[in-house]
Amino acid sequence: MNPPEFRLINGLELDAVPARLYRARANSHARQLASADWLLRERSNGRFFATMTGSRIQFLHRSPAPQRRLDAVAEVLDAADGGITHLPLSGLDPLLAELGMDAEAYGRQTGLAIVAEPVQLEYAGRDCFRRPLWLAYDAAKAWTRMRSAAAVQDVRLQAISGYRSAHYQMGIFRRKIARGMTVNDILAVNAAPGFSEHHSGCAIDIGTPGEPAAMESFENTDAFAWLQRHAAAYGFRMSYPRGNAHGISYEPWHWFWIGGNQS
Numbered sequence: 275m276n277p278p279e280f281r282l283i284n285g286l287e288l289d290a291v292p293a294r295l296y297r298a299r300a301n302s303h304a305r306q307l308a309s310a311d312w313l314l315r316e317r318s319n320g321r322f323f324a325t326m327t328g329s330r331i332q333f334l335h336r337s338p339a340p341q342r343r344l345d346a347v348a349e350v351l352d353a354a355d356g357g358i359t360h361l362p363l364s365g366l367d368p369l370l371a372e373l374g375m376d377a378e379a380y381g382r383q384t385g386l387a388i389v390a391e392p393v394q395l396e397y398a399g400r401d402c403f404r405r406p407l408w409l410a411y412d413a414a415k416a417w418t419r420m421r422s423a424a425a426v427q428d429v430r431l432q433a434i435s436g437y438r439s440a441h442y443q444m445g446i447f448r449r450k451i452a453r454g455m456t457v458n459d460i461l462a463v464n465a466a467p468g469f470s471e472h473h474s475g476c477a478i479d480i481g482t483p484g485e486p487a488a489m490e491s492f493e494n495t496d497a498f499a500w501l502q503r504h505a506a507a508y509g510f511r512m513s514y515p516r517g518n519a520h521g522i523s524y525e526p527w528h529w530f531w532i533g534g535n536q537s
Protein backbone atom coordinates (compact mmCIF):
# COMPACT_ATOMS: atom_id res chain seq x y z
CA MET A 275 0.00 0.00 0.00
CA ASN A 276 1.31 3.44 -0.86
CA PRO A 277 2.58 5.63 1.98
CA PRO A 278 0.27 8.09 3.65
CA GLU A 279 -2.33 9.54 1.57
CA PHE A 280 -4.76 11.08 3.96
CA ARG A 281 -7.27 8.31 3.79
CA LEU A 282 -8.99 5.92 6.15
CA ILE A 283 -9.38 2.45 4.65
CA ASN A 284 -12.00 0.10 6.03
CA GLY A 285 -11.51 -3.65 5.90
CA LEU A 286 -13.97 -6.03 7.52
CA GLU A 287 -11.90 -6.54 10.67
CA LEU A 288 -9.30 -3.79 10.52
CA ASP A 289 -9.03 -0.25 9.33
CA ALA A 290 -5.91 1.59 8.21
CA VAL A 291 -5.19 5.25 8.98
CA PRO A 292 -2.08 7.41 8.47
CA ALA A 293 0.05 6.72 11.55
CA ARG A 294 1.19 10.33 11.86
CA LEU A 295 -2.35 11.46 12.65
CA TYR A 296 -2.58 9.30 15.77
CA ARG A 297 -0.83 9.20 19.09
CA ALA A 298 0.34 5.94 20.64
CA ARG A 299 -1.68 4.91 23.67
CA ALA A 300 1.34 3.13 25.17
CA ASN A 301 4.77 4.77 25.46
CA SER A 302 6.39 1.64 24.14
CA HIS A 303 4.56 2.10 20.85
CA ALA A 304 5.29 5.80 20.39
CA ARG A 305 8.48 5.41 18.38
CA GLN A 306 7.04 2.66 16.21
CA LEU A 307 4.03 4.80 15.41
CA ALA A 308 6.09 7.92 14.72
CA SER A 309 8.15 6.15 12.06
CA ALA A 310 5.33 4.21 10.39
CA ASP A 311 3.25 5.05 7.35
CA TRP A 312 0.04 3.34 8.37
CA LEU A 313 -1.60 2.35 11.61
CA LEU A 314 -3.89 -0.68 11.52
CA ARG A 315 -6.66 -0.80 14.12
CA GLU A 316 -9.24 -3.39 15.11
CA ARG A 317 -12.60 -2.11 13.99
CA SER A 318 -14.53 -3.86 16.75
CA ASN A 319 -12.87 -1.92 19.58
CA GLY A 320 -10.44 0.59 18.08
CA ARG A 321 -7.43 -1.22 19.53
CA PHE A 322 -4.15 -0.49 17.74
CA PHE A 323 -3.18 -3.68 15.93
CA ALA A 324 -0.06 -3.12 13.80
CA THR A 325 1.93 -0.53 11.90
CA MET A 326 2.97 -0.71 8.29
CA THR A 327 5.83 1.05 6.52
CA GLY A 328 6.20 0.16 2.86
CA SER A 329 5.37 -3.53 2.91
CA ARG A 330 6.82 -4.07 6.40
CA ILE A 331 4.20 -4.97 8.99
CA GLN A 332 4.94 -4.80 12.71
CA PHE A 333 2.36 -6.13 15.12
CA LEU A 334 1.80 -4.25 18.35
CA HIS A 335 0.66 -7.19 20.45
CA ARG A 336 1.42 -10.87 20.63
CA SER A 337 -1.28 -13.13 19.33
CA PRO A 338 -1.87 -16.86 19.50
CA ALA A 339 -3.23 -16.87 15.93
CA PRO A 340 -0.57 -15.46 13.59
CA GLN A 341 -2.22 -16.66 10.38
CA ARG A 342 -5.48 -15.02 11.32
CA ARG A 343 -3.63 -11.76 11.91
CA LEU A 344 -1.97 -11.93 8.50
CA ASP A 345 -5.30 -12.72 6.85
CA ALA A 346 -6.85 -9.66 8.48
CA VAL A 347 -4.01 -7.46 7.16
CA ALA A 348 -4.28 -8.95 3.67
CA GLU A 349 -7.96 -8.16 3.71
CA VAL A 350 -7.47 -4.47 4.51
CA LEU A 351 -4.79 -4.24 1.79
CA ASP A 352 -7.29 -5.66 -0.68
CA ALA A 353 -9.79 -3.07 0.47
CA ALA A 354 -7.28 -0.33 -0.38
CA ASP A 355 -6.90 -1.47 -4.01
CA GLY A 356 -10.22 -3.15 -4.66
CA GLY A 357 -13.01 -1.64 -6.67
CA ILE A 358 -15.43 -2.05 -3.78
CA THR A 359 -16.89 1.24 -2.58
CA HIS A 360 -18.88 0.09 0.46
CA LEU A 361 -18.63 -2.57 3.15
CA PRO A 362 -21.16 -5.42 2.95
CA LEU A 363 -24.22 -4.93 5.16
CA SER A 364 -23.90 -8.49 6.46
CA GLY A 365 -21.35 -7.16 8.95
CA LEU A 366 -24.26 -5.69 10.90
CA ASP A 367 -25.99 -9.00 11.58
CA PRO A 368 -23.92 -10.03 14.62
CA LEU A 369 -24.24 -6.54 16.13
CA LEU A 370 -28.02 -6.38 15.81
CA ALA A 371 -28.29 -9.99 17.02
CA GLU A 372 -26.32 -9.07 20.12
CA LEU A 373 -28.88 -6.33 20.84
CA GLY A 374 -31.76 -8.72 20.16
CA MET A 375 -33.05 -6.39 17.45
CA ASP A 376 -35.07 -7.06 14.34
CA ALA A 377 -33.56 -4.75 11.73
CA GLU A 378 -36.61 -4.76 9.45
CA ALA A 379 -39.07 -3.95 12.21
CA TYR A 380 -36.83 -1.17 13.50
CA GLY A 381 -36.45 0.28 10.00
CA ARG A 382 -40.23 0.22 9.47
CA GLN A 383 -40.89 1.81 12.83
CA THR A 384 -38.42 4.66 12.48
CA GLY A 385 -38.33 5.13 8.71
CA LEU A 386 -34.54 4.92 9.03
CA ALA A 387 -32.62 3.01 6.38
CA ILE A 388 -29.56 0.84 6.82
CA VAL A 389 -26.50 2.91 5.95
CA ALA A 390 -23.53 1.28 4.23
CA GLU A 391 -20.04 2.39 5.28
CA PRO A 392 -17.61 3.55 2.60
CA VAL A 393 -14.41 1.54 2.20
CA GLN A 394 -12.42 4.77 1.88
CA LEU A 395 -12.81 8.07 3.67
CA GLU A 396 -11.05 11.39 3.29
CA TYR A 397 -9.22 13.34 5.99
CA ALA A 398 -11.02 16.64 6.61
CA GLY A 399 -8.83 18.22 9.27
CA ARG A 400 -9.45 17.79 12.98
CA ASP A 401 -12.66 18.03 14.95
CA CYS A 402 -13.15 20.24 18.00
CA PHE A 403 -11.69 17.48 20.20
CA ARG A 404 -8.51 17.43 18.02
CA ARG A 405 -9.41 14.00 16.64
CA PRO A 406 -8.96 13.38 12.92
CA LEU A 407 -12.21 14.08 11.10
CA TRP A 408 -13.10 11.55 8.40
CA LEU A 409 -15.73 12.18 5.75
CA ALA A 410 -16.70 10.74 2.38
CA TYR A 411 -14.61 12.37 -0.34
CA ASP A 412 -17.21 14.79 -1.75
CA ALA A 413 -18.62 15.60 1.67
CA ALA A 414 -15.11 16.47 2.86
CA LYS A 415 -14.61 18.89 -0.03
CA ALA A 416 -18.02 20.48 0.54
CA TRP A 417 -17.40 20.82 4.30
CA THR A 418 -14.04 22.51 3.72
CA ARG A 419 -15.55 24.96 1.23
CA MET A 420 -18.52 25.73 3.47
CA ARG A 421 -16.34 26.26 6.52
CA SER A 422 -14.08 28.68 4.63
CA ALA A 423 -17.04 30.61 3.25
CA ALA A 424 -18.44 31.02 6.77
CA ALA A 425 -15.06 32.14 8.10
CA VAL A 426 -14.94 34.92 5.50
CA GLN A 427 -18.11 36.25 7.13
CA ASP A 428 -16.62 35.87 10.64
CA VAL A 429 -18.69 32.80 11.42
CA ARG A 430 -16.71 29.91 12.85
CA LEU A 431 -18.01 26.43 12.10
CA GLN A 432 -16.39 23.53 13.96
CA ALA A 433 -16.81 19.84 13.35
CA ILE A 434 -17.90 17.89 16.41
CA SER A 435 -18.07 14.52 14.69
CA GLY A 436 -18.11 13.12 11.17
CA TYR A 437 -17.83 9.51 10.06
CA ARG A 438 -18.54 6.96 12.77
CA SER A 439 -18.63 3.22 12.17
CA ALA A 440 -21.39 0.82 13.15
CA HIS A 441 -18.85 -0.71 15.55
CA TYR A 442 -18.38 2.68 17.18
CA GLN A 443 -22.16 3.01 17.53
CA MET A 444 -22.24 -0.49 19.01
CA GLY A 445 -19.65 0.62 21.57
CA ILE A 446 -22.07 3.35 22.73
CA PHE A 447 -24.78 0.71 23.20
CA ARG A 448 -22.46 -1.66 25.07
CA ARG A 449 -21.34 1.08 27.47
CA LYS A 450 -24.90 2.21 28.18
CA ILE A 451 -26.10 -1.38 28.67
CA ALA A 452 -23.24 -1.91 31.13
CA ARG A 453 -24.56 1.12 33.03
CA GLY A 454 -27.97 -0.54 33.33
CA MET A 455 -29.90 0.99 30.42
CA THR A 456 -32.17 -1.15 28.26
CA VAL A 457 -31.83 -1.32 24.47
CA ASN A 458 -35.15 0.53 24.13
CA ASP A 459 -33.96 3.33 26.43
CA ILE A 460 -30.88 3.75 24.28
CA LEU A 461 -32.82 3.67 21.02
CA ALA A 462 -34.74 6.72 22.22
CA VAL A 463 -31.56 8.80 21.83
CA ASN A 464 -29.17 6.80 19.62
CA ALA A 465 -29.84 5.23 16.25
CA ALA A 466 -29.24 1.47 16.15
CA PRO A 467 -25.83 0.39 14.86
CA GLY A 468 -26.08 0.36 11.07
CA PHE A 469 -28.78 3.06 10.98
CA SER A 470 -26.84 6.22 11.79
CA GLU A 471 -26.27 8.73 9.00
CA HIS A 472 -22.76 9.10 10.42
CA HIS A 473 -21.86 5.66 8.98
CA SER A 474 -22.09 7.13 5.48
CA GLY A 475 -19.33 9.69 5.98
CA CYS A 476 -21.77 12.32 4.71
CA ALA A 477 -23.15 13.44 8.09
CA ILE A 478 -21.44 16.01 10.24
CA ASP A 479 -22.25 17.39 13.67
CA ILE A 480 -21.43 21.08 13.58
CA GLY A 481 -20.67 23.41 16.46
CA THR A 482 -19.08 26.75 17.10
CA PRO A 483 -16.47 27.85 19.65
CA GLY A 484 -17.79 28.66 23.11
CA GLU A 485 -20.93 26.60 22.62
CA PRO A 486 -21.40 23.15 24.20
CA ALA A 487 -21.27 20.33 21.64
CA ALA A 488 -24.50 18.89 20.30
CA MET A 489 -26.96 20.86 22.43
CA GLU A 490 -30.24 22.37 21.31
CA SER A 491 -28.94 25.83 22.28
CA PHE A 492 -26.83 25.69 19.10
CA GLU A 493 -29.96 26.97 17.35
CA ASN A 494 -29.39 30.39 18.97
CA THR A 495 -25.90 30.88 17.53
CA ASP A 496 -24.69 32.92 14.57
CA ALA A 497 -23.27 29.69 13.20
CA PHE A 498 -26.71 28.08 13.07
CA ALA A 499 -28.26 31.18 11.51
CA TRP A 500 -25.52 31.11 8.86
CA LEU A 501 -26.10 27.41 8.16
CA GLN A 502 -29.82 27.95 7.73
CA ARG A 503 -29.12 30.61 5.12
CA HIS A 504 -26.18 29.04 3.30
CA ALA A 505 -25.73 25.30 3.97
CA ALA A 506 -28.02 24.25 1.12
CA ALA A 507 -25.74 26.01 -1.35
CA TYR A 508 -22.98 23.59 -0.28
CA GLY A 509 -25.23 20.55 -0.47
CA PHE A 510 -25.98 20.21 3.27
CA ARG A 511 -29.38 19.90 4.91
CA MET A 512 -30.47 19.47 8.51
CA SER A 513 -31.62 15.87 8.99
CA TYR A 514 -33.69 16.14 12.15
CA PRO A 515 -35.65 19.36 12.39
CA ARG A 516 -38.32 19.74 15.07
CA GLY A 517 -41.12 17.23 14.64
CA ASN A 518 -39.29 15.09 12.08
CA ALA A 519 -40.99 11.95 10.83
CA HIS A 520 -38.36 9.60 12.29
CA GLY A 521 -39.30 10.49 15.87
CA ILE A 522 -35.71 11.58 16.47
CA SER A 523 -35.26 14.51 18.82
CA TYR A 524 -34.47 17.91 17.28
CA GLU A 525 -30.77 18.09 16.32
CA PRO A 526 -29.88 21.54 14.99
CA TRP A 527 -26.20 20.49 14.91
CA HIS A 528 -26.61 17.46 12.63
CA TRP A 529 -26.22 18.17 8.90
CA PHE A 530 -26.10 15.75 5.99
CA TRP A 531 -24.38 16.25 2.68
CA ILE A 532 -26.86 15.34 -0.03
CA GLY A 533 -24.73 16.74 -2.85
CA GLY A 534 -25.82 18.52 -5.97
CA ASN A 535 -26.53 22.23 -6.28
CA GLN A 536 -23.24 23.31 -4.68
CA SER A 537 -21.59 26.61 -5.41
Ligand SMILES: [Zn+2]
Pocket residue numbers: 472477478479527528529
Ligand atom coordinates in the same frame (compact mmCIF):
# COMPACT_ATOMS: atom_id res chain seq x y z
ZN1 LIG B 1 -25.05 13.65 14.23
